[in-house]
Amino acid sequence: MAKIGLIVGSLRNGAFTRLTARALPELAPPSLQFFDIEIGDLPFYNEDLETGSPPAPWTRFRQQVRSADGILFVTPEYNRSISGVLKNALDVGSRPWGQSAWDGKPAGVIGQSPGALGGMAAAHHLRQVLLAVNLAAMPHPEAYIPAVATLFDDSGRLQHAPTREFLTVFLQAFAMWLERFPRSSG
């Protein structure tokens, strides 16, 4: 069993990224156990706040990241990049210097967009940051989900069969990717 921290890069009520994340557990092999790591309450990163006791949401977030065997990001695309709130979370998890919560963990990236390009630019920007924090992003298969607004039914369930099939294959590959890494001790 591998504990996977799910990080959704949008705070919007009804976010398609959140709906996609919600669809993953039922499509994943039983070896993957998901839990949410929320990022919306993290104060903007400011190194001054590291002195003394850092903000409680930072501590909660870092502990959750440390406890995960792997991290799966579902990212929207904002101006051909990731959202500011997701970049802030990546920065918070990476500090204090020498104590990054991300270090050495396996990761997966799912980009998506209501547009035709499926959040590819955001996913690639995200991969660049993951390199910097030593998160090992699964290289293949890549996941870019276009026209995401058309894929869910009125209850928010992912009903588009080809996307369900693709994500099933993606998650099988992700489970194999995780096998290459040690389990978290957290």
Ligand code: FNR
């Ligand atoms: C967007 N959107 C967007 N879409 C895209 O395909 N490429 C882009 O560069 C952008 N840029 C962008 C910037 C900002 C500030 C916003 C708010 C939106 C549209 C975006 O994909 C759309 O709003 C999604 O629905 C956002 O994801 P969630 O919130 O549904 O998960």
